[in-house]
Amino acid sequence: MFTGIVTDIGEVATVDGTQGTLKRLRVHSAYDPATITMGASIACGGPCLTVVGFGPREEGGCWFDVDAAAETLERTTVGEWQAGTRVNLERALKIGDELGGHIVTGHVDGVATIVAREAITAGDDPWGPTARFVIKAPQALSSFIAEKGSVCLDGTSLTVNSVTDDIFSVLIIPHTLNVTTWGARKVGDKLNLEVDLMARYAARLAEARGAG
Template sequence: MFTGIVSDLGEILSVDKIPAGLRTRIRTVYDPATIDIGASIACGGPCHTVVAKGTDAGGHWFEVDSGAETLALTTVGAWQAGHKINLERSLSMGAELGGHLVLGHVDGLARITKREDHPDSVYFQFEAPDEMAPFIARKGSVALDGTSLTVNEADGNLFSVFLIPHTLEVTTWSARHVGDAVNLEVDMMARYAARLAEFAKPA
């Protein structure tokens, strides 16, 4: 479980093919001594399991494996050495819930359709997949590339958010542009509400 509050801007050091998919080594400020093998870290949105960790001359790093479903549903398959990704460690009991409850289970890809830079914020508009659009509501929450964001407007498949300077500074969002695909996870509460409504329909 995560909150969508990015706590490190990691850098991909290497991406290697393995029988199960891809293995990625990621540079981080996280101290390997505090990371257990098998721990969960959200990497650009998708939850990944740590399979190796260490420290070298360049600093701390950890490795994760990405399977077929992750590669099919997310941007992970496009990762390359040098790319920056948003990182968040899993939520611990008693920790402050600064964003919203995020599972790290990406539903699909949203695509940036508009970016407008303002003095105190940046406006982004996205197009969501048809099957995900009904779960995105005005003033509701979404996780985009692992960042908890509040929906400004929602109209059909289009929705928008405003990002403040702090968010732009500590995440990958300053480098996002029109046409980019981003990992989308809709609010888990919206998914459960839709499922309950389905069973509440008259027979």
């Protein structure tokens, strides 16, 4: 389980394997290698991936390897990652950790697309720029997105500002723009979308009651 609070921006170093089967990715991170174990779960740009190898880097921080299977490659943006791709990282939640975002599983539901980026404050604002992103969700997932509800986009916990059919918006504050990959996001970019866990189960219960 995760919270959608990004703790590092990693960079894909290598990608081995072919599209549609299995890819092994090596990610460089500032995490202390002494805190990583084999089999650990790390949310990489949204999807929860399992560490299958790791070690220290001479310049500090660590490298870790993760495998992305066919389902992940098909339903997320991982299949498009290449050397140099920057990804939001979050370690798995520990008992006693602060729950600063919302409950996130790392199970991506689909891929959304940025259709507009609007500047809310100028770059010379004392706290830095703020931006509103307008995003198109897959039609099948649009009913799970509610105004003032939570969504996880590329591993970031965000509050939905507005919703119209399959179009919704989120506001990104200066801090988030600086410490995640959101600062470099532009129109046309694809985002890993995980809908709110409670919305998903509420819809499933309603469906089951209707069928019964």
